[in-house]
Amino acid sequence: MSHRQTGVAYRVLVDxxxxxxxxGFLGYWLDRWLGWTPYALVTGLVLGFVAGVNNAWRAIRQYSKEAAGGDDGGPRLP
Structure with missing residues (x-):
């Protein structure tokens, strides 16, 4: 595994x-402030997970584009 691949893997993990x-923090804070226990926490965790997956997907897509040659996304000729 190259250093670049390791860096992308760590970035996905951190995201x-x-x-x-x-x-989770924002959901917990809303629960304590508004008394919605546990609905805001669960919603916050789900939204946080979706945001993390979205950021990780963007990082992986960017790495894949750079590894493939950094073209503009058009069809590649042999």
Whole structure:
């Protein structure tokens, strides 16, 4: 595994963890503030997970584009 691949893997891991932590914190805070226990926490965790997956997917797509030669996404000729 190259250093670039390792860096992308760590970025995906951090994106997933950060999304869950931020979503969980905001959901917990809303639960405490508005008394919606546990609905805001669950919603925050789901939204945080979706945001983490979205960021990870963008990082993987960017890495794949760079690894393939950085073309503009058009069809590649042999």
């Amino acid at each position: 997933m963890i950060a999304g869950l932590l931020v979503g």
